[in-house]
Amino acid sequence: MEQFDQNSLCHLLTLAETNSNCNEHKDFWEWNNETAELVNKLEKMGQIEIEPSINQYDLQYWGADVPIQIDKYPYYGCEVFKCKTCGTVFFYYLELGGHAPQKRYRVIRKELIAIENV
Ligand SMILES: [Zn+2]
Numbered sequence: 001m002e003q004f005d006q007n008s009l010c011h012l013l014t015l016a017e018t019n020s021n022c023n024e025h026k027d028f029w030e031w032n033n034e035t036a037e038l039v040n041k042l043e044k045m046g047q048i049e050i051e052p053s054i055n056q057y058d059l060q061y062w063g064a065d066v067p068i069q070i071d072k073y074p075y076y077g078c079e080v081f082k083c084k085t086c087g088t089v090f091f092y093y094l095e096l097g098g099h100a101p102q103k104r105y106r107v108i109r110k111e112l113i114a115i116e117n118v
Contacts, residue, residue, distance in 0.1 A: 002046030004080065009048060009070065012080070012089070016108045021086035025107050028090065029064035034103035042081040042090065050076040068106075068113045081105070 004012060018024045028038070053071040060066045068075060068091075078091040088107055095102040 001044065004046050004048045004050075006050060009050070012045075013108065013110050013113055016089045016110045018088050018107060018109060019086050022083060022088065025083065025086075025088050025090075026064075028105050028107045029109065030062055030066070031104045031106045034105060038105065041083045041085050043084055045080045045082050045089070048076060048078050048080060048091075052076045065112065068108070070113065074104075080108075 002008065022041070025038075027035075048070070050071055052073065053069075056071070056073045056076070059069055059072040070076060074093040074095075075091060078093045081090045081092050082088070083090070090105045090107055092103065092105050095104050
């Protein structure tokens with residue numbers, strides 16, 4: 001399994017693409033909870049290991065089009081998964097803030113990544 005630091009993650013993200021094979025996984029363009037259908041398609045690629053910024057919680061969380069800032073919560077510690085059917089790449093992390101842990105995924109859309117932070 002790969003550990004993604006800033007350089008290797010940057011390389012990964014330049015390769016990240018969405019396509020129509022799985023309807024672009026639009027349910028997961030914003031953070032959404034794991035479904036059995038999704039999990040069956042995924043394989044783990046690696047783990048992001050990036051220093052969080054000082055303002056790591058200063059980021060809008062919900063929304064399909066909110067920017068991805070890789071040095072902020074929860075992105076800097078996410079695992080990375082890939083869809084075996086279409087090649088779409090996902091962030092994954094375990095949300096522990098609620099009553100029960102929730103497994104959350106979000107499609108990596110490179111056009112949303114604030115690249116100056118990578
Ligand atoms: Zn897919």
